[in-house]
Amino acid sequence: MTTAQEPLHRLARDLRTHGPVLLAGMPQPHDELLALVWGPRFDREHALGLVARQPQHAAHALPALLEAADRFDALHAPAQRRLRQMILRHRARCGAV
Numbered sequence: 001m002t003t004a005q006e007p008l009h010r011l012a013r014d015l016r017t018h019g020p021v022l023l024a025g026m027p028q029p030h031d032e033l034l035a036l037v038w039g040p041r042f043d044r045e046h047a048l049g050l051v052a053r054q055p056q057h058a059a060h061a062l063p064a065l066l067e068a069a070d071r072f073d074a075l076h077a078p079a080q081r082r083l084r085q086m087i088l089r090h091r092a093r094c095g096a097v
Helices: 003-022 029-037 044-052 055-074 077-093
Strands: none
Touching: 003 029, 003 044, 003 055, 003 077, 029 044, 029 077, 044 055
16 A cells, blocks of 8 residues: 555544444445545534444544544545545445435
């Protein structure tokens, strides 16, 4: 892995770690992820709403989520697009609509 791709891979790893807890019970978890990263800045307000649904996990998930938000915001536009493409590809592999 190249040094330029490291922030993207670290962000994807964090999403895999904390995503299942934050997205538990959501009918379209990929859409929720895309909502967080669709714009040029991470949607922190939407993320806080997801954390609020799981208060028992908030103390552990919130710091990691805010760190992921900062990392996403620091990515260049091509890397942000790459992350969105990864989410879309994963959604297609999972058979989600």
